[in-house]
Amino acid sequence: MGDEEIQDRRLKRLGIGAGAALGAAVVLAPAAQADTFVVDSLEDSTDGELCDPGSDCTLREAAIDASAFSAGDDVITFAAGLSGEINLQGSVPLGYDGGVEIRGPGADVLTIDGQAEDRIFKIAGFLAPQEQVLISGL
Numbered sequence: 001m002g003d004e005e006i007q008d009r010r011l012k013r014l015g016i017g018a019g020a021a022l023g024a025a026v027v028l029a030p031a032a033q034a035d036t037f038v039v040d041s042l043e044d045s046t047d048g049e050l051c052d053p054g055s056d057c058t059l060r061e062a063a064i065d066a067s068a069f070s071a072g073d074d075v076i077t078f079a080a081g082l083s084g085e086i087n088l089q090g091s092v093p094l095g096y097d098g099g100v101e102i103r104g105p106g107a108d109v110l111t112i113d114g115q116a117e118d119r120i121f122k123i124a125g126f127l128a129p130q131e132q133v134l135i136s137g138l
Contacts, residue, residue, distance in 0.1 A: 037062035040079040044089050059112070063092045063121075066100050073099040073132075078110060087113045091122040094133055104137030112138055 041056045049055035051065045059076070066074035082105070091114070094100050104110055114120040123133050 034073050034075060035066065036075045036077060037065050038077050038079050040082060042082070042084050042086050044086060059086055060088075060092050063094050063100070067094050073101070076100065076102045078103075078105050083109045085111045085113055088115055088117065088120060091117055091119050094121050094123050099132045099134070101132075101134040102136070102138070104135075106137050110138065 037051045037057060039057050039059050039062050041058045043056070043058050044060055045058055046061050046064065047055065050061040051057035062076045066076055112120055121133070121135075
């Protein structure tokens, strides 16, 4: 995903069309507030919609949304009733614009298989020492 796509998604989250943003004389900065992303799929894929309303939301998509398209500390949770195993096809990137907390339903309900990779989550890019990644219930 290129820089232009990332900027378009950020503007979309703010409710600003790309054309309006380019023609505006006022610079808008997103408020640093927590967003919650609810994973409702065991797949490890991205469909281009990420976690937009009406679209499925995979762990990878939630991590991309939380890391690249949302300012502030964010929370990733899992839909009630989602159970089984998420088989990752590579490490999941976390942490570009704030901290991230991943709250799982419990290891007896949901597990993440890293497919023998050296890491499940790739954590990088934090801007301040107080930003954290917290993982529980997996």
